Amino acid sequence: MRFLVSTIGSRGEAQPVTALAVQLKALGNDVEVVAPPDFEELVTSNGLDFTPVGPMLRTFRSADLKPGDLARLAEESVREQFRVIGAAGQGADVLVAGGALQHSTRSVAESVDAHYVYASFCANTLPSPYHAPPAMLGRVPVNGTPEENIEQWERQRPLFGHARETINAERAKLGLGPVGDVRDHIFGDDPWLATDPLLGPWPGPGELVTTGAWLTNDQRPLSAELEAFLDDGEPPVYFGLGSMHGAQDAAHQAVEAARKLGKRVVLQQGWAGLRLADDARDCIAIGEVNQQALFRRTAAVVHHGGAGTTTTAAAAGKPQIVLPHMYDQYYWGNQVERLGIGRSAEAVTTEVLAETLGLAEEAGKVGAQVRTDGARVAAELLMKV
Template sequence: MRVVLSTYGGRGSVEPMVGLAVRLRELGAEVRVCAPPDEEFVDLFAGIGVSPVPVGRPVRPMVASVEPGSTVGLAQRAAELIAAQFGTVAATAEGCDALVATGPLPVTAGARSVAEKLGIRYVHASHQPVILPSPHQPPPARRGRPLPPGVKDNRELWELDARNANEMFGAEINTHRAAIGLPPVHHVRDYAFTARPWLATDPVLSPWPDSSGLDVVQTGAWTRPDDRPLPPGLVKFLDAGAPPVYVGFGSTPMGADIAKNTARVAVEAIRAQNRRVILAHGWAGLDLIDDGDDCFAVGEVNQQALFAGVAAVVHHGSAGTTTMAARTGAPQVVVPQGADQPYWAGRVVDLGIGVAHDGPTPTVASLLACLETALTAETRARARAVAATIDTDGATTAARRLLAEIDPNGRSLPA
């Protein structure tokens, strides 16, 4: 069987597809991938022997250049992503049995249209729950369209979100659909999500309410197998003293001044706890503030191995970093910058496995207060207890389910 994976976005949208691709191939499927052309994403897939078909512009320079909340160029970028689904992705999906898509609505609505035209199985996958309609939560605001402050009913807000989606992307989607002989869709968001979207999150970290009204299939988080050794210099640093505190903001960009201040605040707060520091460069560009031997800077490393040896993880609150820290039993300090990150910060607090910083810009005093709680024996014990309950391989669950839906008799699945 052949499966095509279509994704676009930061690392949180791309890396889970690497994990799914690994498991699908282990089960005998041929996997094709359409992904953004950033070098680091190409390298991720190259590490599992897959050459992704490039789609859209590189993500990292684009997100670094867009002002927060700005709608400049949004329509053009959406049009490009939609066109890529009907063009590049459609060509890649020829001869495939299923198409799995994740990412922004222009990607997934276009991808489902392609699957509809080809007559193949389509799955919408979300790696965080906040975009899925539920009366238990409000929708995230779409760029340039803030939620009306006077409306508190979540159902009403989701109806408004559906109208916004139609206005922003409906005409472009339907123009491409008409060009390949498909009828128009009148509810773009719900069409893209389907009546049964997949939620690739851990049910302990991210429980989906049964009373949501949406038939969500929760598979567990899709994480890629990672057996890479840590760099020798990092191993030497870890072995030289007590477990350090890790600080990283993943694929969240920051301006140079903000990154410099964030690094300074983090180092000073952690030093005040008599702890050593590991700074991850990431898209934020964090770096050492001096030549002290109590700090070490890293680039791309095996987080599964690293987090097992740290005292705590200070991070932005992405689904991937939150899940990895939880799996390894590392206490967390979440400093949410936006998007779904406040949700994950709340889950960390609810589970008692860490602390949520109030706001995106910590001071030495505010971060120190968070660290004082995260570094207690009670928080570490709770983090270890929760770690034992986390599903370590949702990608296998998803791969088996997908292939079983393509071939209900299971002829292709190994025992």
């Protein structure tokens, strides 16, 4: 079978679609991954075919947008997606859209008579009366009654529809009729949920196809410098903001909080280019890293609250502090608090870090229950659609 797996999101979406593609290929299928150009090495290093779509996300900053830019960028993104995925999708049996704002994948699937699957990496990005929607455009919804939650979902619906005319214009070129509701069109009739059932369960109503989180089996060794640092003392606190363009002050505050508790720090620079304030031996700054291997050797993990990082920290059995910035990250902060394995906070203080370190025993218990076979489960299910 031939599969096309696509995303236009950050690493939190590129990583799981790559994990799925690896499993599909291992089962003997022809697989192509379409993702932003930032993730070419991630995809190709796993022996997969890669097609870039859209601009480099690493250099994109929403804070730089001017009035009217959002609508223009949305239209440009829709046209680019139809062009790239339309070409890559020829001959595909199944097209999988991983994550939000996949404006063209379902239309391309219709045009080539292929099966379409939309997969979410967080339960609260799919409508339910039992949770509020994700944070969008600076608004952070708060869980309420079922009626209040549905009202919040309805208020967000127009945010998906700002490119409807462009979508329908591109669909017309493929000989397809117009769509009315863009959100429902993207999600499809039977969306999948690719989250760990303990960390991010589906609250209902109705049943979804749930597979477990799509995780890679990262075999990359840690650098010699990082290995030496880890061997030279007690397990450190990890701090990283992944694909977020976070404030430098947040890193400095975390380092100071850790030092007051006698803890060392591993600072991942990430897309924010975070830096250490000094060259003291109790801290080390690193670049791209095998988080699975590193997290197992830490005392706690401080991060932005992406689905992948949250799951990787949980699977490592380590307590975590979530510093949410946007979208589903507030949800994941709530989930680690619900399970008693971490805290959600605006900043890392000595008090918050001390509380979190005290959750190590419970984090270890949860870590033993986190599933790691989600990508394989999904690949096997896809071969039966």
